[in-house]
Structures are given as C-alpha cells and as structure tokens.
Amino acid sequence: MRYKRDPKKIREVLGDKVQFVLGDMACVYGGILAGCSFFGGYPITPASEIAEGMARLLPRVGGTYIQMEDEIGSIAAVIGASWGGAKAMTATSGPGFSLMMENYGFAVMTETPCVIVNIQRTGPSTGQPTLGAQGDMMQARWGTHGDFEAIALAPSNVQECLDFTIEAFNLSEKYRNPVCVMADGEIGHLRERITIPDEKDLKIINRVEATIDKEKFIPFGVSQTRKSKVPDFPVFGTGYHTYVTGLTHNEKGFPATDKQKDHEKLVKRITSKISDDIDKIVKVEETHLDDADIAFVTYGASARPAETAMELARKKGVKVGMLRLKIVWPFPEKVIYKLGKKVDKIIVPEMNLGQIVHPVKEAVSGNCEVVSAPKIGGEMHLPHELLPYLGVK
Amino acid sequence: MKKEIRICGFGGQGVILAGFIIGKAASVFMNYNAVQSQSYGPEARGGAARSEVIISDEKIGYPRPTSVDLLVAMSQESFDTYRNDLRDDTVIVVDPDLVKKHEIGQPVYKIHAQRIAEELGNKIVTNIVMVGAATSIFKLLDPEAVRKAVLDSVPSRFKELNLKAFEKGLEAGKNALKGL
Numbered sequence: 001m002r003y004k005r006d007p008k009k010i011r012e013v014l015g016d017k018v019q020f021v022l023g024d025m026a027c028v029y030g031g032i033l034a035g036c037s038f039f040g041g042y043p044i045t046p047a048s049e050i051a052e053g054m055a056r057l058l059p060r061v062g063g064t065y066i067q068m069e070d071e072i073g074s075i076a077a078v079i080g081a082s083w084g085g086a087k088a089m090t091a092t093s094g095p096g097f098s099l100m101m102e103n104y105g106f107a108v109m110t111e112t113p114c115v116i117v118n119i120q121r122t123g124p125s126t127g128q129p130t131l132g133a134q135g136d137m138m139q140a141r142w143g144t145h146g147d148f149e150a151i152a153l154a155p156s157n158v159q160e161c162l163d164f165t166i167e168a169f170n171l172s173e174k175y176r177n178p179v180c181v182m183a184d185g186e187i188g189h190l191r192e193r194i195t196i197p198d199e200k201d202l203k204i205i206n207r208v209e210a211t212i213d214k215e216k217f218i219p220f221g222v223s224q225t226r227k228s229k230v231p232d233f234p235v236f237g238t239g240y241h242t243y244v245t246g247l248t249h250n251e252k253g254f255p256a257t258d259k260q261k262d263h264e265k266l267v268k269r270i271t272s273k274i275s276d277d278i279d280k281i282v283k284v285e286e287t288h289l290d291d292a293d294i295a296f297v298t299y300g301a302s303a304r305p306a307e308t309a310m311e312l313a314r315k316k317g318v319k320v321g322m323l324r325l326k327i328v329w330p331f332p333e334k335v336i337y338k339l340g341k342k343v344d345k346i347i348v349p350e351m352n353l354g355q356i357v358h359p360v361k362e363a364v365s366g367n368c369e370v371v372s373a374p375k376i377g378g379e380m381h382l383p384h385e386l387l388p389y390l391g392v393k
Numbered sequence: 394m395k396k397e398i399r400i401c402g403f404g405g406q407g408v409i410l411a412g413f414i415i416g417k418a419a420s421v422f423m424n425y426n427a428v429q430s431q432s433y434g435p436e437a438r439g440g441a442a443r444s445e446v447i448i449s450d451e452k453i454g455y456p457r458p459t460s461v462d463l464l465v466a467m468s469q470e471s472f473d474t475y476r477n478d479l480r481d482d483t484v485i486v487v488d489p490d491l492v493k494k495h496e497i498g499q500p501v502y503k504i505h506a507q508r509i510a511e512e513l514g515n516k517i518v519t520n521i522v523m524v525g526a527a528t529s530i531f532k533l534l535d536p537e538a539v540r541k542a543v544l545d546s547v548p549s550r551f552k553e554l555n556l557k558a559f560e561k562g563l564e565a566g567k568n569a570l571k572g573l
Contacts, residue, residue, distance in 0.1 A: 016421075018421055019421065020413070020416055020417040020420050020421050020427070020429075130432075186430075186456075189430065189431065190428055190429070190430050190456055191413060191416055191428065191429040191430075192420070192426075192427070192428050192429075193420040193421060193426070193427065304454050304455050304456055305454065305455045306454075307452075307454035307455070308454035308455040311454065380455070380456075380457070382455070382459065383454070383455045383459070384459075
C-alpha cells in the first residue's frame with residue numbers, strides 16, 4: 001500500500017509549532033513535512049541525530065526506517081524505495097558521502113528523485129568526526145563520474161535545515177534528480193528556534209506519475225503529457241513495466257551503449273532539464289549590497305561569522321555587503337557576474353582550503369578581485385579573523 | 394541586548410541539557426533569539442564538556458561566544474579549561490565542592506548544587522539546581538519561563554524531582570546574591 005501523507009498526523013507527531021531543536025532534527029522535520037516515507041541510513045557523526053530522529057518519528061507517521069549495512073546500501077535502498085513511489089532520503093557525513101558516490105551517479109542516470117543530507121565534517125577520510133567543515137562542496141558537484149548537473153542547498157541556520165530539506169524534496173521530485181542538502185557539523189549540531197510551517201504555507205511538489213496508455217509509454221524521453229524534459233514517473237507495481245539501468249539507455253530504457261548519438265541525447269536531456277532552469281532554481285540572499293564596495297560571498301555555516309564581521313566593519317564605516325548562496329549548485333553564475341561588476345573585491349570565507357571560491361572567480365571573469373578566506377580544523381572563522389580581509393584592524 | 398552564557402562540567406553531568414533548558418526558556422517562552430552550541434570529548438562520561446548559549450534581542454550571526462557574560466562551572470577541570478576568556482565583570486557561579494580552586498581574584502557565587510541535589514535524593518539533578526541558581530543570580534530570564542523549559546525537557550517520571558531541584562536552586566541563588 002502506498003504511503004499517504006497525512007498533514008494532521010505529521011503535526012501531531014512533530015509536536016509543538018515552535019521548538020528549540022538541533023539542526024539535524026530540523027532536517028528530520030523537513031523531510032517528514034515534505035512527505036518523506038522512507039529513510040535508509042547508517043549513523044555517522046555529526047549526522048547520527050538525523051537517523052535517530054527518523055527512527056523515532058518516521059514509523060509514527062506510517063513511514064519506514066531501515067538501518068542498512070553501510071552507506072552504499074543506504075543510498076541503494078533509497079533509490080529502490082523511490083522507484084516504489086516513496087519520497088526517500090538518507091543522511092550522512094564525509095566518509096559515508098564518499099561511499100555513496102557511485103549510486104549518486106546511478107540516481108542521476110536513472111533520474112531517481114531522492115534527497116541526501118550531508119552534515120559535513122572535516123576530511124580527508126575519517127578526519128575530525130565531531131567537528132564541522134565544508135570540504136565536500138565540490139564532491140557534491142563532481143564526486144560521481146561522468147557528466148551531470150548537481151543540485152545542492154546549504155543551510156546557514158536551523159530553520160533553513162527544515163525549510164531546505166523540504167525544498168530539496170521539491171527540486172528532486174520536480175527534476176527527477178538526486179538533491180543534496182550540504183549542511184555542516186556547526187549548523188547540524190546547533191540548536192535554535194524553529195517554527196513548523198502551517199499546511200497552507202507549505203509548498204509541496206510531487207513527481208508527475210505516468211498516466212498515459214501503458215502501450216504508448218516512453219519512460220526515458222521528454223514528458224509525454226507536459227512540456228518538460230523530465231519524463232513522467234512509472235511507479236513500480238503500477239503496470240508500467242520499465243527497465244532501469246545505469247548504462248546509457250534509449251528512450252525505452254534499454255541499454256544502448258555503442259552509439260554516440262544515443263548517449264549524447266540522453267545525457268544532454270538529463271543535464272539540460274536542470275541547466276535550462278538555472279534562473280528558476282537559483283536562490284540567494286543579499287544583505288547591504290546596495291552601497292557595498294566589498295562583498296562576502298558565503299554559504300552554510302561560514303555565513304554566520306561573515307555576517308557578524310560585516311556588521312562590525314560597517315560600524316567602522318567600511319561598506320561591506322554579503323551575498324549568501326542558499327543554493328550552491330547549480331551555481332548562480334549570472335548573479336556573481338553582476339556582483340563582480342559592482343564591487344571592488346569579493347571575499348569567500350569557507351571551512352575548507354578554498355572550493356566555492358573557484359566558480360566565483362570563474363563567474364567574476366576578472367571584473368574584480370576575488371580573495372579566498374579559508375579556515376580548516378573544525379572551527380568556524382571568528383568574526384575578527386575576517387576583519388583583516390576587509391581592511392579593518 | 395546580547396548575553397553569552399557558558400555552562401561547563403564533566404561529561405554526564407548534564408551541562409548540555411542545562412544549556413538547552415536556558416536556550417529554550419529564552420527562545421520559545423520569552424521570544425528572544427537564542428542559539429545553543431556544545432562541545433565535548435569522545436567520552437560518554439568524564440572529560441571537560443561545555444554548553445554555550447547566546448541570547449539576544451537581535452539576530453545572532455556568529456553563534457559561539459566571544460566574550461562570556463555568565464560562567465557556570467561544575468568541575469575543576471572544566472573551570473580551569475574554560476575560564477581563559479572571562480572579563481572582569483563576568484558573573485561566575487561554581488559548585489565549591491566540585492570546583493575547589495575557584496579563587497581567581499574576582500567575585501564568585503558559590504552554590505552547593507551537588508549537595509542540594511543529594512539532599513533531594515539524587516545528584517543527577519545537580520545541573521537543574523545550577524540552572525535555578527543561575528536564573529536567580531543572572532536575572533536575565535523569567536523564572537517562570539525557565540521552570541516551563543525544565544518541565545518540558547525532562548522525562549515525566551522525573552518532573553517532580555527536577556521541579557524541586559529548580560526551586561531549591563532559585564532559592565540558593567537568591568541567598569548567594571545576598572551573601573556576596
């Protein structure tokens with residue numbers, strides 16, 4: 001029997017409308033609110049609280065929690081559940097994210113909607129398990145092999161952990177692509193107040209399921225019922241017999257591995273279904289940019305000290321603004337290009353040795369100076385550590 | 394208004410719960426902005442643990458303390474570890490039975506939290522006694538809001554014990570204010 005999202009039951013299980021919770025827990029709430037009914041995972045610090053929360057709450061709304069043998073199994077289970085018609089997610093951190101990379105690509109190639117939450121910790125390898133980092137940002141974009149488009153969101157506070165997990169499901173269902181919520185140990189393990197949105201304020205997108213004559217159904221072409229490059233979804237068990245493979249396939253889903261044209265057609269469709277819509281997907285927040293000479297470009301936890309540094313510097317008369325990327329992938333190239341024409345200098349603070357600074361430089365195209373402000377070792381920048389970049393002592 | 398609070402002790406004493414209760418009282422029941430962060434070693438018990446809360450009527454950017462307004466210490470090791478960035482006017486509250494060496498040349502409020510908890514029958518509520526005492530001494534939060542947060546945050550079978558611990562703590566805090 002298919003899961004039916006019950007808004008009343010969900011709110012009964014989630015409890016009070018206003019709560020003081022961990023970022024990790026807010027991801028759980030967001031998933032359940034979005035209609036997630038399957039979680040396959042393997043606990044790992046600092047994402048374990050998501051598995052714990054899902055294990056506790058998901059069965060109470062009628063969903064299924066499975067602890068798998070490892071992270072490879074976790075995402076495989078999630079992909080299978082999604083083909084069974086469930087909104088499915090997993091949560092992990094660096095080492096687990098690495099293990100998921102192969103099936104991340106399988107989800108891309110088979111156009112499987114699913115959500116992966118990565119509460120980033122420091123790496124390489126097992127690194128600093130309890131401490132936060134932003135070292136997997138490029139892995140979300142390029143970590144699996146071949147050509148693909150990534151969609152990744154980066155929450156900077158606990159409310160956004162909830163909101164962005166919902167948004168991740170929406171994007172994933174709309175584009176039939178895996179979507180990553182790239183949070184980090186700092187925000188995942190922070191407690192703040194959240195407000196659980198009312199049902200009327202909630203936007204929930206569900207995949208378009210196949211309804212056409214079964215004989216005429218084409219599972220891996222453009223939609224047959226709408227103007228969209230995203231095909232209608234044949235839920236397993238509904239009679240739309242579909243062959244699902246990671247091999248290059250034709251529109252009918254069968255392997256077609258020896259022709260250049262077949263591959264080009266498939267991969268151009270599954271990448272352009274996202275890249276065509278970049279302007280619709282991109283989400284940024286602008287603060288004090290109207291009069292800014294210097295701008296921070298930030299995302300996730302590193303936006304927090306940057307915001308404080310910006311306020312401190314403005315008190316001293318330095319005109320600093322901030323562009324915060326709520327969605328990092330696809331990359332908001334046009335927005336950054338415009339910013340580069342407007343300000344003299346862009347500073348990119350990150351809890352890594354410099355990752356997102358590179359696409360920023362590319363988008364700026366030499367129109368202004370772009371400076372990396374890296375910090376590693378499991379701690380956020382202190383606000384005063386960012387002041388010298390702004391010329392403030 | 395922005396206040397930074399650090400509660401420290403050894404792992405297992407409930408310093409994180411204490412921070413959670415204070416953060417919840419401030420943010421859910423008094424509508425301040427609050428963030429609570431924590432850090433602890435890999436041990437489940439022992440080691441120095443700390444829980445930090447920032448309470449503000451404005452948006453909170455950097456979510457960790459940079460200048461602590463209130464330090465509550467429940468173990469010598471954590472007091473020694475986490476008192477490096479105190480100001481002259483930082484309010485300090487310690488349990489003198491657990492933090493024997495606490496004379497650092499500035500006023501210290503002494504609350505025999507563990508002793509009070511033991512008198513109530515279970516030293517597990519030492520943290521809640523401290524929450525009560527800190528509420529009286531620091532005077533930032535409405536005791537009623539903190540009381541609600543305590544009751545909301547403990548298992549139902551321990552509500553009465555925790556409530557008693559909180560009330561005793563409030564009283565001990567008031568007495569400490571008179572004494573200093």
